[in-house]
Amino acid sequence: MNTATPLGYLDSAGTRADAILPLTWYMLIVSILVCVIIGWILVRALRRSRANGGDEETRAVAVEEGPSGTHWIRNGLLISSVPLLVALVWTMVTLAAVSGPPARPALTLDVVGHQWWWEVTYDGTPAAHTFTTANEIHIPVGQRVLVRLHGADVIHSFWVPKLSGKTDTIPGQTNLSWLEARVPGVYTGPCSEYCGEQHAHMMVQVVAQSSAQFDQWFAQQLQPATAPTDSASERGAALFEYRCGACHQIRGTQAGAHAGPDLSHIAGRRTLAAGLLPNTPGTLAAWIENAHGLKPGNQMPNQNLTGGELMDVIAYLELQR
Amino acid sequence: MKSADLRIPVVGADSIAHQSRLLELWEGKPGLAGFFGSVDHKHIGVRYIVTAFVFLVLGGLEALAMRLQLAGPDRALLTPAQYDQLFSTHGMTMIFLYASPVLSGFSNYLWPLLLGSRDMAFPRLNAFGYWVYLASGIFLYVGFLTGNGPNDGWFNYVPYASAAYNPGLNEDFYSLGMVFLGISTSVGAANFIVTAFRTRAPGMSLDRLPILVWGTLTASVANLIVVPAVSLAFLMLWMDRQFGTQFFNTVGGGQPLLWQHLFWIFGHPWVYAIVLPAMGMVSDGLPVFCRRPLVGYSLVAVSTVATMILGFGVWVHHMFATGLPGIGMSFFSAASIAITLPSAVAVFAWLATIRLGKPVITTAFLFFASMILLFVIGGVSGFMTASVPVDWQLTDTYFVVAHLHYVLIGINVFPVVGAIYFWFPKMRGRLLDEKLGRWNFWTMFIGFNLCFLPMHLTGLLGMPRRVYTYAPEMGWTTLNLITSIGAFVFAIGVLLLFVNIARSWSKGKIASANPWDAPTLEWSVSSPPPPYNFALIPKVASRHPLWEGRLPAPERSSLDRGLLLDSGKETIGSTALDAHADMILEMPEDSLAPLFLSLGLAGAFAGLILKLWVVTAIFGVVLAMALLWWLWPRRALREREPAHG
Numbered sequence: 001m002n003t004a005t006p007l008g009y010l011d012s013a014g015t016r017a018d019a020i021l022p023l024t025w026y027m028l029i030v031s032i033l034v035c036v037i038i039g040w041i042l043v044r045a046l047r048r049s050r051a052n053g054g055d056e057e058t059r060a061v062a063v064e065e066g067p068s069g070t071h072w073i074r075n076g077l078l079i080s081s082v083p084l085l086v087a088l089v090w091t092m093v094t095l096a097a098v099s100g101p102p103a104r105p106a107l108t109l110d111v112v113g114h115q116w117w118w119e120v121t122y123d124g125t126p127a128a129h130t131f132t133t134a135n136e137i138h139i140p141v142g143q144r145v146l147v148r149l150h151g152a153d154v155i156h157s158f159w160v161p162k163l164s165g166k167t168d169t170i171p172g173q174t175n176l177s178w179l180e181a182r183v184p185g186v187y188t189g190p191c192s193e194y195c196g197e198q199h200a201h202m203m204v205q206v207v208a209q210s211s212a213q214f215d216q217w218f219a220q221q222l223q224p225a226t227a228p229t230d231s232a233s234e235r236g237a238a239l240f241e242y243r244c245g246a247c248h249q250i251r252g253t254q255a256g257a258h259a260g261p262d263l264s265h266i267a268g269r270r271t272l273a274a275g276l277l278p279n280t281p282g283t284l285a286a287w288i289e290n291a292h293g294l295k296p297g298n299q300m301p302n303q304n305l306t307g308g309e310l311m312d313v314i315a316y317l318e319l320q321r
Numbered sequence: 322m323k324s325a326d327l328r329i330p331v332v333g334a335d336s337i338a339h340q341s342r343l344l345e346l347w348e349g350k351p352g353l354a355g356f357f358g359s360v361d362h363k364h365i366g367v368r369y370i371v372t373a374f375v376f377l378v379l380g381g382l383e384a385l386a387m388r389l390q391l392a393g394p395d396r397a398l399l400t401p402a403q404y405d406q407l408f409s410t411h412g413m414t415m416i417f418l419y420a421s422p423v424l425s426g427f428s429n430y431l432w433p434l435l436l437g438s439r440d441m442a443f444p445r446l447n448a449f450g451y452w453v454y455l456a457s458g459i460f461l462y463v464g465f466l467t468g469n470g471p472n473d474g475w476f477n478y479v480p481y482a483s484a485a486y487n488p489g490l491n492e493d494f495y496s497l498g499m500v501f502l503g504i505s506t507s508v509g510a511a512n513f514i515v516t517a518f519r520t521r522a523p524g525m526s527l528d529r530l531p532i533l534v535w536g537t538l539t540a541s542v543a544n545l546i547v548v549p550a551v552s553l554a555f556l557m558l559w560m561d562r563q564f565g566t567q568f569f570n571t572v573g574g575g576q577p578l579l580w581q582h583l584f585w586i587f588g589h590p591w592v593y594a595i596v597l598p599a600m601g602m603v604s605d606g607l608p609v610f611c612r613r614p615l616v617g618y619s620l621v622a623v624s625t626v627a628t629m630i631l632g633f634g635v636w637v638h639h640m641f642a643t644g645l646p647g648i649g650m651s652f653f654s655a656a657s658i659a660i661t662l663p664s665a666v667a668v669f670a671w672l673a674t675i676r677l678g679k680p681v682i683t684t685a686f687l688f689f690a691s692m693i694l695l696f697v698i699g700g701v702s703g704f705m706t707a708s709v710p711v712d713w714q715l716t717d718t719y720f721v722v723a724h725l726h727y728v729l730i731g732i733n734v735f736p737v738v739g740a741i742y743f744w745f746p747k748m749r750g751r752l753l754d755e756k757l758g759r760w761n762f763w764t765m766f767i768g769f770n771l772c773f774l775p776m777h778l779t780g781l782l783g784m785p786r787r788v789y790t791y792a793p794e795m796g797w798t799t800l801n802l803i804t805s806i807g808a809f810v811f812a813i814g815v816l817l818l819f820v821n822i823a824r825s826w827s828k829g830k831i832a833s834a835n836p837w838d839a840p841t842l843e844w845s846v847s848s849p850p851p852p853y854n855f856a857l858i859p860k861v862a863s864r865h866p867l868w869e870g871r872l873p874a875p876e877r878s879s880l881d882r883g884l885l886l887d888s889g890k891e892t893i894g895s896t897a898l899d900a901h902a903d904m905i906l907e908m909p910e911d912s913l914a915p916l917f918l919s920l921g922l923a924g925a926f927a928g929l930i931l932k933l934w935v936v937t938a939i940f941g942v943v944l945a946m947a948l949l950w951w952l953w954p955r956r957a958l959r960e961r962e963p964a965h966g
Contacts, residue, residue: 006783007783008782008796019710020713024705024714027708028705031702034697038694038697041672042672042675045672045680049682051681053683053755054684054752055752055836057681058838061612063838064871065614067677072616073616073617075669080661080662088654088655091651091710092651099709100647153480161714167713170643170644171480175643191785193642194787200401200785
């Protein structure tokens, strides 16, 4: 995986993106060749110019009927239609290969695009294995994961360049996509349909890991909230339930609202605010204090916590691994 | 018109007396009333071009502000909200207020001159079309300048454009402004179609039309078909926002995708409508500098029409990621790949014309010839996005931004600037400076490619469109800096065009009637042309009336003997296919009615945006009275007839 360009899709790491890549290269190379050839013909034709000047130089060259030249058009069309036809057939073949969702997926996810974060629900069997998280998707390497895409507010588009092409999340309909990572790694996906002020900061992270690691993560997510361990986190828990709990959920506590991202096991996530910040106690505090400075337009209201209250909330949230 | 039907038009030769009689009939009044009342297609054409260039400059400044913001990662020159209004307004401005009107301007100016006629078929409607364009442009910019510019992209997807997510006036300005502007586009298109089929000089059969006429005619037919779709969509959006209708709201049984279908069934043919006339300019201008006729005239004309017909069947390629069924998408994918072929016809025709001709390098020629390469680059990137699976990666990245700018700047701006170098001498009577022209061309060409060629790579590296900033670790920093530098170089190139025009306006070399020794009728009249265009309506016998004698042609056009038509403000009406003269058309005098009708409309729309229904009602009365004044039968027009009959 090319870490220099985390969103570049010319080096893929997933089955679906892999299948598209040869066709992309074919079309890219044909396109570049066409430009080079046409450019070469043009430059050669221009080198035959009789004069370089203005109106006098133009008038000085006599007008002539010249050869008809329609064979240029005929031959040009004939030659062009060959790579076009190849592209057409290849497109249909690739489309058939990648469009159908897997019949028996190893895992099924419901992903909802919100302004400006991703809600992710693991549709587990039994029902007790169903849980919700945000902005971070863990998948086992080498297994097909079905992604059901739903719209909550405006249109967004789910795209993990190195794993799979785009599919929109549209209110009122459910679209299907699927992921299968070939190589373990962390793959970033930006929202790719304009959705308002913070369209630029709406990243989902896909963590592809071995089955064992995935199972461990999955089991961890099913754990209830970690109880406060000291007086600071105790005050923090109370503050969270009272203030943050109006919008957020931490499973197993009084905080059970769904307006904002589910924060169960928040401390175990890699990023905050849909990929805007790395997740550390410091950035978490900065985010709660100054969400609107960091991500103008976002919907989290300022809580006006005192310095001490903030420390308490952080102490509590850092327990939620 | 009726009283003139039975009169046999007199064929004669030109004379000073004849010309002064025509001048008296055709020359506009001096002063403000003359300025605002003019229905002369040449005045209207120039107004369209100048206004379009004002909008080009505004849209360009918006682009430069965005390029400053994106020149480096995490820059905070603009707030996200400002950035969103800038990119939306930039798109709206360039696509709706520059690209289409500038071509309407050239076609308005040139068509009657190309067709051997004295004006467009409906001169007052023509003036009305311009005033509505100006008024709706100002209307949209009043929104922008008061902080209420569009903020959902030019494509304006719902639900983000709906009142729930976009409560300000932004989308109301955009919706109503687009409905308003649609009136201008529609009446302009109707006027072009009737002009093309009814006002050609005798003998100018369809197979003798300049390709520019084919291009604008095709675009006009498309506009008449598709503009209603977008006007309807914007009206429905406005009603959803203001009156609680549920066309696009899922809660009430509406469908967000309905917007996308209505928008793109308009939007994609529209793309062809803003390039086909420009391609026509190249098809007509390029051969002049190759000193030979265009290779494959008939094929190019037919492919112009074929492009548009296929163009009606490709709109879904803007929606490949919306979850539509695969079978349906395959059809649109195939159509989008197939549309490459008619476009390729023009490319090979131009290449062959240069290769088999004797090219003379002038500034106009450089703009036309370089457009071929830019067209091909924009074409092949379009071919890539036509493939559904590939598009799932490419769409909504900077690759598409690169693609659409190669198409719109490459196939619209470059030919338009070439056309200015080519036709400015006709319009102004003076040539633009060729030396400054070379600087102009090379600065624009290098700046453009520096700006937009690296953008393909930015897109392949995954940068999404419409983001107000990006993080340094994404690997897009250097490419974005190059693009920003290129944007400023390109802007300097455009500035050089204005410098050249300003310098040559009154100091440029005097142009003869036909400075380029070009073949078409506009070059047979003086530069600038007299108000009546042609003292004698010519009889056309070939595609290249001014090159006859030098090209093998069995018949000669008659330019020094023709229809006098000097018993009133008249021109000739002819049959649709073969252009046999069949009617004398009486042309209207200058009139202030179109201006007042437009003002009435502008006031009515202002009332709608402010929800002051009384204002709308009052201006509705103004509108009705202006219409009544316009349509009132004119006794004066009829009474002049017997005097000469």
